[in-house]
Amino acid sequence: MGRWEPNARMRLVRAAVDLSAEQGYDATTVAQIAERAGLTKATFFRHFPDKREVLFAGQEEHSALLAAGIGAAPDGASPLDAVSAGLDTLAASFTPEQREFGPRLAEAVRGSTELQERGALKDVRLASAMGTALRERGVPEPAAHLAAELGVLAVKQGYARWCDGAGDDDGGLAEQMRAALAELREATVALGP
The missing domain is CATH 1.10.357.10 (Tetracycline Repressor, domain 2)
Structure with a gap:
């Protein structure tokens, strides 16, 4: 998935949920979430202050x-x-x-x-x-x-x-x-x- 594709926020949420379910929340990093979403860590932090908040988006x-x-x-x-x-x-x-x-x-x-x-x-x-x-x-x-x-x-x-x-x-x-x-x-x- 290219970095230019729309809906970065939802992509990050989906990636965080998937990774947390697969390997547990504690083992999931912001870098992994961003990579799974096809985005950068900087993009992650433009949308969320930390990995906890991405799971409570909205x-x-x-x-x-x-x-x-x-x-x-x-x-x-x-x-x-x-x-x-x-x-x-x-x-x-x-x-x-x-x-x-x-x-x-x-x-x-x-x-x-x-x-x-x-x-x-x-x-x-x-x-x-x-x-x-x-x-x-x-x-x-x-x-x-x-x-x-x-x-x-x-x-x-x-x-x-x-x-x-x-x-x-x-x-x-x-x-x-x-x-x-x-x-x-x-x-x-x-x-x-």
């Missing part, structure tokens, strides 16, 4: 999409209905390629404490974006915080199901995230008064 966009979807929910929507609107907006941005490399990325994260810590930070940032968007809609604390945390769980569970092949015939990723959110909503009721 986090800022995901936070913005969730917040925009929540903000665009109909007036009078409950906090969880607004979160559901955010999930729909986020799901629309995902590509078949992200679904294809999802299981390999999950495997790399499971195999690395460093990546697990980075994943936890991602979850905090997604929850913060959703919580802020809910508060801007007038949702008080702690309801905004709880709805945002449930939204993060719905993203994680829905994405995992989608990557595992669920949702092929019933609405795809958005449906999987909405189904996960509905299950979480039911679970909160089961907690009792």
Whole structure:
């Protein structure tokens, strides 16, 4: 693949996921990622500050999409209905390629404490974006915080199901995230008064 070909960022992500799945995250270097992508280390560092961040590419966009979807929910929507609107907006941005490399990325994260810590930070940032968007809609604390945390769980569970092949015939990723959110909503009721 020539260095001039487009979509360097996605090529780097794909290379990082592949190498981390093949040889483990710790054994993967920035030089290997750049070489696999057909790029230079300098190009890698124009897109990402380090090898950890390449595996979490798009986090800022995901936070913005969730917040925009929540903000665009109909007036009078409950906090969880607004979160559901955010999930729909986020799901629309995902590509078949992200679904294809999802299981390999999950495997790399499971195999690395460093990546697990980075994943936890991602979850905090997604929850913060959703919580802020809910508060801007007038949702008080702690309801905004709880709805945002449930939204993060719905993203994680829905994405995992989608990557595992669920949702092929019933609405795809958005449906999987909405189904996960509905299950979480039911679970909160089961907690009792």
